[in-house]
Amino acid sequence: MNEEIKKQIDAGLATGAAKEAIFAHLLTAGYKVEDINRAFAPIAPLGPGAPEETEQRTVGIMVTIGAVLIGLGIFSFVAANWEYLNSTLKVVIILLAILLVNVLAWYLKEKKDLPKAGSALFILGSLIYGAGIFLIAQIFNIRENWPDGFMLWMIGVVLMAFAMEEFGLFYIAGIVGLIAIVGHPFVIFDDPLTLNSFALTPSFLLILATVVAAGTGYLIRKKISEEQKGYF
Secondary structure, eight states, X not given: OHHHHHHXXXXXXXXXXXXXXXXXXXXXXXOOHXXXXXXXXXXXXXXXXHHHHHHHXXXXXXXXXXXXXHHHHHHHHHHHTGGGSXXXXXXXXXXXXXXXXXXXXXXXXXXXXXXXXHHHHHHHHHHHHHHHHHHHHHHTTOOOOHHHHHHHHHHHHHHHHHHHTOTHHHXXXXXXXXXXXXXXXXXXXXXXXXXXXXXXXXXXXXXXXXXXXXXXXXXXXXHSOTTGGGGO
């Protein structure tokens, strides 16, 4: 009996039906409440357990919001005293910010089952990473074309998107990569009498960005359905 109920539950979940709707359907089909609860037990708590799960998620979300607010307060303090910090301390702060935000995002997504909160922090981490690239270039007066920073930003975000399976990061990578593509011609032809600015862009960076962008497009298209391929 339980195996039969389990099959119906799996079939319902595969179609995207809510657990409550599946439970109600099984009741109308004549199955006992005890048997249904027993079949649902390995999947997710129902009945008395559901409020506890909701409460845990609410607490997790509140903790996330609190962590973000604390982080913003720290960033505000650092920004106000930025000019008084030495270069080494500035770099350490940037790297720690990137690391801590992404670790917290991973923890919420993988350990606390809060995918939306984790995704939001992954996006925040990608923005901090991009800002960090330009801040480090400013700290050490690195003479490069500004679109190069966007290419490095795009590459890092794409790698994080694949590593954490965060599809939303691909949108950020696409926007950042587009800025780099649009920006390079303006930099190259800013001075029509010379193309010295083009020499500031390392060839390996251009090749790497091209490979990453092309490879990402190929892998994404390979994973989508045949119907969706008509739009790409």
